[in-house]
Amino acid sequence: MDGEEQIKKAYEAILMHDFEQAVEWFGQAIAISPNNAVFHYKLSITCARSNKLSKAIEHASKAVMLDSTESQFRLHLQHLQARELIVQAEAYFTESEVELWRAIGLLKQAIRLDSINIEAFILLAHGYSLLKLYNEAIDAIYECLKLDPQHEIGQRLLLEYQQHLK
Template identity: 50%
Template sequence: MDGKRAIQKAYESILAGDFEKAIEWFERAIELEPGNANYHYKLSITCARSNKLAKALEHADMARRLEPEDEYYRSHFQNLQAKELLQKAEKYFSQPGGQIYMAIAMLKQAVALDPLALEAFLLLALAYARTEDYGPAIQAVKEALKLDPQHQGAGQLLSEFESKFQLYIGGSAKPRSK
């Protein structure tokens, strides 16, 4: 069997809804052709969709290193790095005390890696609000709303943060109404 046949079997497994088997077939293709960046990339996508982020990152990184000029591989790797940072930040976010600043640092890095990470922008806004830093909280919500203008939760957060910001600076300006 060659790598192409193993990839075909992986796709057959995906169509059958058996993602674990698909991962096995992608791994087999990589065993047969370890230098094939596309096989690593495909395995990474399937692992990411199966919530196997560490393995997805490993193979996305391998694809990127095998073909460093390929923008798709680089972008995919960055998106997975952002997802990993978001998950880590969520853990810091739930801890009491100064851990919120670690979450903010990670979330800022996540949105730099993946500027389409709506969840990261929203969590970043909440983290800033938790520190009563409403200017950056409002900006993060606005970035989220650029990605999804109809996001109801983001719209509510924006109104809430603008109101709190106005109270914080003395209430001289009227908050935005919906």
Template identity: 45%
Template sequence: MERNRNIQKAYESILHHDFEQAIQFFEEAIRQDPMNAEYHHKLSITFARSGKLDAALQAARRAHWLDHTQKTYKYHLEHLESLDCIRQAEACMARGKSQAFTAIGYLKQAVQLDPLAVEAYLLMGMAYADLGEFEHAVSSIKEALKLNPHLDSAKELLIKYSQNLHRTFHDKG
């Protein structure tokens, strides 16, 4: 009964936007029932909402390990792993254009894990542009716009990279 009370208290905390308190209640429920995959999954979601990606990943991996038949756990884990790849790509890009190729590798992995990762397509377009590969840059930005046609920043990048592609094509011809 105590486990159910902790879960109920966790939900109440979430309703009050007190994610730290919710995390504590989920962790207490897990201490009482460590093999309950659902508790680990809920903890992972709460960590993710709190911006704690590493902790969210750890809890999601545990939930999936405990119950690998639950597709919800698998998809959530893949989404978090995609976010982690995006985070790693951003770190590469922050180090400069020389890391663009490495960033693209992370971003390709991100969209493989989560094909709806708009941010990954945007960053991939930027990384390809850093390499002067404007055809790939345009293609990546178009993919982002397919997923979210209202992204003004993507529309601006598409125009910019299309112009660069056009110039590059004419300079070679």
């Protein structure tokens, strides 16, 4: 057995919107073929969609370890790591200037990992605005708007931050 039947059942579960069952089937496929990078990658995607970020990162890391030549695996892992940094950064959005700077540092790391993550740019702009660093906030919003010129929140924040400079 090579695990392909379990993968097929995992996809059937996904089509039925039973993501927990899909995770189980992917896990069974990995039990049969633990060194199959593609199986780890597929499980990682399903875990990420089910908000199981730690498990998603674990299996994405395993996929990269097993096949470091596959750029898709590396990009997926970086995206997940960026999401994890964003979650950590959100916890630092408080009244404390020190914690805001921690959040900004984490968001910059997230952007280095995933340079097209609009949420990271929006949060970075928000962090700068809380510190009243409106030029930096505007720069972050410009980066967001380069990715999505129609981003409504980005457009609104740009106007808001520009008003603060006047």
